[in-house]
Amino acid sequence: MTKSTFSKETYLKWFEEMMMMRRFEERAGLLYGTKIRGFCHLYIGQEAVVAGMMSAITPDDKVITAYRDHGHALGMGISPGAVMAELFGKVTGSTKGKGGSMHMFAADKNFFGGHGIVGAQIPLGAGIAFSEKYNGTNNVCLCFMGDGAVRQGALHETFNIAMTWKLPVVFIIENNMYAMGTSVKRTSNVTELHKLGEAYDMPNFAVEGMKVEEVHNAIADACERARTESTPTLLEIKTYRYKGHSMSDPAKYRSREEVEHYRDIDPIEQVRKTILSKKYASEDQLKEIEQHILDEVENAVQFAEDSPFPSDSELFTDVYVESDYPYLKD
Numbered sequence: 001m002t003k004s005t006f007s008k009e010t011y012l013k014w015f016e017e018m019m020m021m022r023r024f025e026e027r028a029g030l031l032y033g034t035k036i037r038g039f040c041h042l043y044i045g046q047e048a049v050v051a052g053m054m055s056a057i058t059p060d061d062k063v064i065t066a067y068r069d070h071g072h073a074l075g076m077g078i079s080p081g082a083v084m085a086e087l088f089g090k091v092t093g094s095t096k097g098k099g100g101s102m103h104m105f106a107a108d109k110n111f112f113g114g115h116g117i118v119g120a121q122i123p124l125g126a127g128i129a130f131s132e133k134y135n136g137t138n139n140v141c142l143c144f145m146g147d148g149a150v151r152q153g154a155l156h157e158t159f160n161i162a163m164t165w166k167l168p169v170v171f172i173i174e175n176n177m178y179a180m181g182t183s184v185k186r187t188s189n190v191t192e193l194h195k196l197g198e199a200y201d202m203p204n205f206a207v208e209g210m211k212v213e214e215v216h217n218a219i220a221d222a223c224e225r226a227r228t229e230s231t232p233t234l235l236e237i238k239t240y241r242y243k244g245h246s247m248s249d250p251a252k253y254r255s256r257e258e259v260e261h262y263r264d265i266d267p268i269e270q271v272r273k274t275i276l277s278k279k280y281a282s283e284d285q286l287k288e289i290e291q292h293i294l295d296e297v298e299n300a301v302q303f304a305e306d307s308p309f310p311s312d313s314e315l316f317t318d319v320y321v322e323s324d325y326p327y328l329k330d
Helices: 008-031 047-054 070-075 080-088 121-134 153-164 193-200 212-229 256-264 267-277 283-306 312-316
Strands: 062-064 141-146 169-175 204-208 233-238
Touching: 008 047, 008 070, 008 080, 008 267, 008 283, 047 070, 047 169, 047 212, 047 267, 062 121, 070 080, 080 283, 121 141, 121 153, 121 169, 153 169, 153 193, 169 193, 169 212, 193 204, 193 233, 204 212, 212 233, 212 267, 267 283
Parallel strands: 062 141, 141 169, 169 233, 204 233
Antiparallel strands: none
C-alpha cells in the first residue's frame, strides 16, 4: 500500500474539514428535538474517513452513502447552510427540506445520497460505476456502507456483478463496530469484514480509520486500481462513533473505558498534534480556524432558521423527474 508524505496545506485542510464536521454535528445534536426532528445519525468520531477520502479523489468522482451522511455531504461541498436547512426541513435545504437527515443529495457536487434503507445504496453505487464505464470516463464511484449493511443480500449480488463486469467502484465499509447497537462479533463468524471480498476475488484491505493518512493512502490506491485496471476494491475502514447509533440511542452496550480509548486516539487531535509538532501552525492559529468554523456553523443555523418551510404544493413536485438519457424518453 502507498506510503505518502503530506504537505502543510493538506494537514491544515484535513484539520479544517474534520473540525467543520465535528462542530456541525455537535450543534445539530444540541438542536435535535427543538428545530431538528425525525431520524438523525451523527458522524462524531468518524471524520477522518471523509477527510481522507476528499484528498484522495478527483472532483469528477462520484460518492454515495447511507443515512449517516452529514459528514459526506459537507465534505463533498454542500454548504453548511444547505445541510442545516435540510435538517430543519426548510426549502433551502439540499433536497428542498424533503429528505431530512438521511437523504442529503447534490448531483451537481457528484454526491448521490444519503439513503435511508439499510444497504440500498450498495447496488446503486455499482450502477453509478457502470454508468461511468459505459460512458468511457475515468471516474470512480465510492460506495460507503456501515458494518450492519454488509448483512444485506444485495451486497453479495452487487459484489458478484461488480467483479464480473469489472466496474470502477470502491466499496467502503465504515466499521464503527456496532451497527445499530449489536457488535460485529455477535452477528457473524466473519469479523474481519474486508474478507467478504475474497469470495469474489475482490482486492480487499483493512484500514485504520482513526488515522486520516491511512485512509487517504488506502482510498488513493483503490481509486488508482479502479482507474487503471477497472477493478473494484473492498475497504474495511475501522472507525468509531462516539455517540449512539441515532439520537434516540443511549449507547449503553459499550463500556466507558472503550469509548475513552477511542477518544484518546481522536482523529482530529492526531492531526492537531502533527500540525503543531511540524510547526505548520501555532495553537493560536488553530484556535482562529476553530473560531471561524464555529462562526460558520452559527451562520448555518441562522440561515436555516430564517429560511421558509416548503409550500404545500411541493408535495406534488419532484415525484417524477425527466431524464436526460435518450433511451429513457422513448
